[in-house]
Amino acid sequence: xxxxxxxxxxxxxxxxxxxxxxxxxxxxxxxxxxxxxxxxxxxxxxxxxxxxxxxxxxxxxxxxxxxxxxxxxxxxxxxxxxxxxxxxxxxxxxxxxxxxxxxxxxxxxxxxxxxxxxxxxxxxxxxxxxxxxxxxxxxxxxxxxxxxxxxxxxxxxxxxxxxxxxxxxxxxxxxxxxxxxxxxxxxxxxxxxxxxxxxxxxxxxxxxxxxxxxxxxxxxxxxxxx
Amino acid sequence: xxxxxxxxxxxxxxxxxxxxxxxxxxxxxxxxxxxxxxxxxxxxxxxxxxxxxxxxxxxxxxxxxxxxxxxxxxxxxxxxxxxxxxxxxxxxxxxxxxxxxxxxxxxxxxxxxxxxxxxxxxxxxxxxxxxxxxxxxxxxxxxxxxxxxxxxxxxxxxxxxxxxxxxxxxxxxxxxxxxxxxxxxxxxxxxxxxxxxxxxxxxxxxxxxxxxxxxxxxxxxx
Numbered sequence: 001x002x003x004x005x006x007x008x009x010x011x012x013x014x015x016x017x018x019x020x021x022x023x024x025x026x027x028x029x030x031x032x033x034x035x036x037x038x039x040x041x042x043x044x045x046x047x048x049x050x051x052x053x054x055x056x057x058x059x060x061x062x063x064x065x066x067x068x069x070x071x072x073x074x075x076x077x078x079x080x081x082x083x084x085x086x087x088x089x090x091x092x093x094x095x096x097x098x099x100x101x102x103x104x105x106x107x108x109x110x111x112x113x114x115x116x117x118x119x120x121x122x123x124x125x126x127x128x129x130x131x132x133x134x135x136x137x138x139x140x141x142x143x144x145x146x147x148x149x150x151x152x153x154x155x156x157x158x159x160x161x162x163x164x165x166x167x168x169x170x171x172x173x174x175x176x177x178x179x180x181x182x183x184x185x186x187x188x189x190x191x192x193x194x195x196x197x198x199x200x201x202x203x204x205x206x207x208x209x210x211x212x213x214x215x216x217x218x219x220x221x222x223x224x225x226x
Numbered sequence: 227x228x229x230x231x232x233x234x235x236x237x238x239x240x241x242x243x244x245x246x247x248x249x250x251x252x253x254x255x256x257x258x259x260x261x262x263x264x265x266x267x268x269x270x271x272x273x274x275x276x277x278x279x280x281x282x283x284x285x286x287x288x289x290x291x292x293x294x295x296x297x298x299x300x301x302x303x304x305x306x307x308x309x310x311x312x313x314x315x316x317x318x319x320x321x322x323x324x325x326x327x328x329x330x331x332x333x334x335x336x337x338x339x340x341x342x343x344x345x346x347x348x349x350x351x352x353x354x355x356x357x358x359x360x361x362x363x364x365x366x367x368x369x370x371x372x373x374x375x376x377x378x379x380x381x382x383x384x385x386x387x388x389x390x391x392x393x394x395x396x397x398x399x400x401x402x403x404x405x406x407x408x409x410x411x412x413x414x415x416x417x418x419x420x421x422x423x424x425x426x427x428x429x430x431x432x433x434x435x436x437x438x439x440x441x442x443x444x445x446x447x448x
């Protein structure tokens with residue numbers, strides 16, 4: 001199972017990279033060649049969403065059961081959410097620089113979605129600071145899980161409600177969050193969807209491996225002779 | 227113990243300890259007034275746009291709350307009274323009592339800061355009702371978040387600057403909506419213009435209050 005998913009991820013992402021950088025893309029107004037970033041920037045945010053949902057789910061189950069493995073799963077999913085979020089912000093900044101702010105040469109301007117995404121990363125940063133400040137493992141797990149679930153409750157406001165009330169250049173701001181014809185030409189779907197699958201698969205591969213690694217590390221710390 | 231009586235007892239206890247020294251309240255108000263005066267000196271004598279006025283007000287309230295609140299749980303842990311409280315009351319009573327106490331603190335903080343800002347900047351508010359509503363909702367959300375996070379921070383061994391780090395990013399939605407609603411109140415726009423902000427505030431306060439009520443049991447229980 002794991003090996004076949006890994007092989008699929010490698011194939012999908014290699015395909016997306018080659019097609020993304022070398023393939024033909026339809027001419028879209030304003031976006032032009034930068035439209036290629038769609039294949040990377042958007043799937044990274046999908047992976048972040050997957051990370052937040054998985055992390056919150058395992059935090060919830062940890063509060064129910066107190067099983068240490070749930071805590072590890074919640075932590076690793078949050079760590080990967082932070083990683084994909086950082087990548088998403090960087091790709092988004094580059095994209096914004098060469099489309100929205102091309103005349104002004106700005107790297108960062110007050111775009112609601114961009115700024116709220118940065119706040120989301122701060123929340124996950126706070127999650128790890130909180131984890132590091134508690135000594136006792138049981139208390140740490142519980143405190144971190146409570147903070148994680150409390151943060152998840154505020155995330156819809158951050159990511160979906162406020163960006164729709166503020167003026168933004170980002171697609172999906174007003175009305176339907178789906179892509180419009182100006183953002184995604186039909187031909188691009190053939191690279192975009194495999195790329196989304198590839199990034200979600202990459203998330204899964206990294207997530208399962210990191211969880212196993214932390215589990216082994218914890219076992220080794222308890223029984224060093226193993 | 228009756229639930230209401232228990233929650234009221236927790237609140238009365240905190241209030242009585244606070245009134246004996248007035249430490250938290252005085253620190254909070256002095257911090258807010260000091261920050262406001264500092265901002266005025268830094269900006270200098272020039273007309274300030276309404277957006278910036280309301281931004282100043284909420285930044286001062288938010289930072290004062292982040293620095294000055296959350297001591298009540300830490301005090302319980304430090305004095306060793308937390309165990310007694312756990313034995314004698316249910317978690318929800320403690321949460322309600324502490325929330326009420328924080329509400330009193332943040333409420334006076336919000337009231338005094340707003341009064342001071344309006345006086346010092348010579349602002350006339352065209353819609354006091356809208357301002358009071360925005361202030362009330364903001365204060366309520368702030369009190370809910372500081373109560374839950376204060377209980378979390380009290381469990382941590384290294385506390386330092388933990389509360390601001392946890393609190394400030396979580397309260398971004400509250401800040402954005404309250405600043406915008408306050409600006410509209412100062413400008414005197416009709417209530418319907420501020421309905422987006424007010425509805426967001428209601429939703430935010432409702433969601434955080436429900437989540438905090440449910441989650442508090444897990445922080446408090448040993």
